[in-house]
Amino acid sequence: MIDLSEVQRIVVKPHATPRLDIAFLRVADRSGMASFLQRAIGHVTYANTPPDEAGFHVAISGAGIGVLEVGTRITAALPPTFLEGMRAAARRLGDRPEVLDTPFRHDEGPIHAAVIRVEGGSERRPAPDVPFPFLGEDDEVAGTWVGHRRDAIGSEPFGFADGVTDPVIAGVPGREHVEPGNGIWDAANRRWRAVATGEAVLGHADEVGAIAGHPDAALIERDSSYLVIRRLRQDVQAFDEACADLADATGLDSEQVAEQIVGRKRSGAPLGDATGNDFLYRSGDRPRSDAPPTAHIRRANPRDDLTRADVITPRHQLFRRGLPYKAQEGDEGLLFLAVCADLRRQFEFVQARWLQDGTRLGLGVEPDGLTGRRPEPAPGPAAVDRPAPDDALYGRVSTRAIDGGRVGRSLASFVTPTGGEYFLLPGRGALSYLLGCSLG
Numbered sequence: 001m002i003d004l005s006e007v008q009r010i011v012v013k014p015h016a017t018p019r020l021d022i023a024f025l026r027v028a029d030r031s032g033m034a035s036f037l038q039r040a041i042g043h044v045t046y047a048n049t050p051p052d053e054a055g056f057h058v059a060i061s062g063a064g065i066g067v068l069e070v071g072t073r074i075t076a077a078l079p080p081t082f083l084e085g086m087r088a089a090a091r092r093l094g095d096r097p098e099v100l101d102t103p104f105r106h107d108e109g110p111i112h113a114a115v116i117r118v119e120g121g122s123e124r125r126p127a128p129d130v131p132f133p134f135l136g137e138d139d140e141v142a143g144t145w146v147g148h149r150r151d152a153i154g155s156e157p158f159g160f161a162d163g164v165t166d167p168v169i170a171g172v173p174g175r176e177h178v179e180p181g182n183g184i185w186d187a188a189n190r191r192w193r194a195v196a197t198g199e200a201v202l203g204h205a206d207e208v209g210a211i212a213g214h215p216d217a218a219l220i221e222r223d224s225s226y227l228v229i230r231r232l233r234q235d236v237q238a239f240d241e242a243c244a245d246l247a248d249a250t251g252l253d254s255e256q257v258a259e260q261i262v263g264r265k266r267s268g269a270p271l272g273d274a275t276g277n278d279f280l281y282r283s284g285d286r287p288r289s290d291a292p293p294t295a296h297i298r299r300a301n302p303r304d305d306l307t308r309a310d311v312i313t314p315r316h317q318l319f320r321r322g323l324p325y326k327a328q329e330g331d332e333g334l335l336f337l338a339v340c341a342d343l344r345r346q347f348e349f350v351q352a353r354w355l356q357d358g359t360r361l362g363l364g365v366e367p368d369g370l371t372g373r374r375p376e377p378a379p380g381p382a383a384v385d386r387p388a389p390d391d392a393l394y395g396r397v398s399t400r401a402i403d404g405g406r407v408g409r410s411l412a413s414f415v416t417p418t419g420g421e422y423f424l425l426p427g428r429g430a431l432s433y434l435l436g437c438s439l440g
Contacts, residue, residue, distance in 0.1 A: 002047070002169075002171040002173075002201060002204070003223070004172075004173065005047075006223040006427045007201055007223050007427055007428075008044060008045065008046060008047070008058075008427070009045045009047040009049060009051065009055050010055070011047065011200060011201060011225045011319070011339050011425060012047045012169050013047055013051040013172070014051065015051050015052075015321065017120070017121075019119035019146070019149070020117070020146070020147040020322070020323045021116070021117040021119075021144065021145075022115070022145045022147075022229065022335070023132055023141050024103050024113075024114050024143045024145075024421075025111065025112055025113045025139055025142065026110070026140045026142045027112045027139075027140070028140075030067055030068060030069060030438055032067075033064065033067050033438045034438035034439050035136070035138065036113065036136075037058075037431070037434065039135070039136060040115065040134050040135075041432070042134075043056045043133075043134050044058050044428075044431065045118075052120055053120045054121075055117075056117055056118075056132070057115070057425065058116075059113065059115075059116065059227050059229075059425050059426075060112070060113050060423060060424050061085060061110065061112055061114070061423050061424075062078070062082045062083035062084060063110035063112050065083065065424070067112055068437045069437060070219075070220060073216050074217050077214035077217035078220075078221075079342070081343045081348065081422065082343055085110065085421060086104075086230075086421050086422050092348055092352050093356075093417070094356045094372075095417050096373070099416055099417075100418055101231070101419050102143055103142035103143035104418075104421065108142070111421050113423075114229060114421070114423055115132050116337075145325060145335055146325060147323030147325045147334075148323060148324065149323060149324075150324050156324050157234045157326075157333060158239055158370075158414075159258075159266050160258075160262050160264065160266050162334075165182050165279065166182055167182055167194075167195045167319060168182050168183050168194040168195065169195055169197055169201070169319070170194035170195060171194075171197045172194075178192040178194050180192055180279070181278045181303075184314045185280060185303055185304050185309070186310070187304065187310055188310070192278075195207070195317050196314070198212035198341055199314065199315070200225055200317075201223060201225055201341065202221040202222060202224050202225060202341055203218060203222035203224075203427075207315055208315075212341040212342070213341070219429075219433050220430045221430065223428065223429060224425055224426045225339045225424075225425045226342070226423070226425070227337065227338070227339055227423040227425045228338040228339075229420050229421055230335075230420030231333065231417070231418050231419050232415050232418070233332070233333040233415070234333040234334065234415055235413075235414050235415075238414055239258070240258075243257040243261070260291075260292055260295065261295065261296060262297065263292070263296055263297035263298055264297060270291075271290035272289075279297070280303060280304050281298060281302070281305040282309075294358070294368075296355075299354050299358065299361060299368045300354065301317075302361065305361075306361070315345060316354070317340070318339070318340055318346055318347060319338060320337065320338050321337040322335045322336045333418075343422055354368075355367065355368040356372055370414060371415040372413070373413055
C-alpha cells in the first residue's frame with residue numbers, strides 16, 4: 001500500500017483540472033537551489049489531499065541533481081537517461097533540435113527544476129495573478145507554459161477526447177476497482193487489474209516483482225517518480241487536409257479517415273458496431289475493436305494486441321497528466337506530462353519503438369500515422385514511399401491500414417515536439433533529503 005502522505009499527488013491521482021501552469025527554473029549554484037527548495041517545500045501537494053483541490057508540485061532535473069551535489073554514490077546509481085536529459089535523447093526520440101523553443105533551445109543553459117500548479121475544481125476560473133507565490137525575485141524563471149481544458153469532453157486540438165483511460169496504480173486507496181481499459185488485461189482470469197505500484201512509484205515492487213529504482217539512490221528515489229514534460233505542437237490544418245485527401249483515395253469520408261488514424265470516435269467511443277468494446281483487440285470471446293492495427297491508440301498502448309501481451313504490455317505503461325495549450329494563433333497542441341518509474345523502458349520505448357518504429361508490432365519501420373516524425377519530402381520520385389533504414393530518425397513511408405489497406409501516399413508530420421525535459425518528482429522524504437543536501 002502506498003503512503004499517500006509521501007507521494008506527490010500528480011503521480012497517483014488523475015485530475016480534471018481546467019488549468020495547468022508550469023514554470024521552468026534555472027539556478028546559479030547550490031545556494032540558489034537551497035533558497036528555492038526552502039520556499040517551495042511547504043507548498044508541495046501530496047496524494048492524501050482531494051484531487052479536486054488546487055495543488056503544487058516540485059520536480060528536479062538531472063542538471064538540478066548535479067547542482068545539489070547529492071554525492072557520487074547516489075549520482076552514479078541514478079539512470080543515465082535522467083541525468084543526461086532530454087536533449088541527449090533527441091535522436092532516440094526523433095526530435096528535431098532546430099525547432100525547439102525557449103527555454104529548451106540548444107544554445108540555452110540547462111533547466112534545473114520545474115514547478116507545476118494544478119488548478120482545483122472542474123470549472124475554468126480566472127488566471128491567478130501569481131501562480132507560484134513562493135517564487136522569489138532571485139529565482140530565474142526561464143520559461144512558463146499554460147494548459148487549459150478545451151471543452152466538456154477534454155478534447156485535444158485535433159478534436160478527439162483525450163484521457164479516456166487512466167491506468168490504475170496498485171496500492172492507491174479508493175481506486176481498487178479497475179474499469180475496463182484502465183489497467184492491465186489479465187487474460188488468464190478474464191479481468192482488468194491495476195498496474196503494479198513500482199511501474200509508477202520508485203521503491204515499490206514492479207510488474208516483475210523487483211523493487212523499482214536503485215538501492216544506492218533510495219534516499220531520493222523512494223516514493224518518487226520520474227516525470228516527462230514535453231510540449232507537442234499540433235498542425236490541425238495539415239491533419240484536416242490530409243484526412244480530406246485520404247478520403248478521396250479510400251472512398252471514406254474525412255471524418256472516418258480521422259477516426260481510423262486515431263482509433264476512436266471524436267467522443268472517445270469505440271469504432272464500428274463493437275458495442276461494449278473496452279480497448280481489447282484480440283480476445284476471442286469479447287467484441288473486437290474496429291480500430292485498424294496502425295491506429296494511434298493501438299500503437300501507444302497495444303494492450304492484448306501482442307504475442308505474450310500479459311508480459312510485455314505491463315512493462316511499458318505511462319501515466320499521463322497533461323492538458324492542451326494554445327499559446328498564440330497557429331501555435332496549439334498538447335502539454336504532455338507522463339509519470340513513470342523507468343524513462344527508457346516506459347516513455348522512450350513507447351515513443352521510439354511503438355510510435356516511431358512499428359517493427360515490434362508487425363508494421364515494419366512505418367511511423368505512427370498521427371504522431372510519427374517524417375522529414376520534408378526530398379526532391380525527385382525516388383523519395384516517394386521509400387522505407388527508412390532502421391537507424392533513421394524519420395522515415396518517409398506511407399501510412400497503412402486506412403480501412404484495412406495501404407494508402408499510396410505519405411502523411412505529413414502533424415505533431416512536432418518543441419521542448420521538454422526529464423525530471424524527478426521527489427517524495428516527501430526525498431525532498432527533505434535534497435533540501436539538506438542543498439544546505440550542505
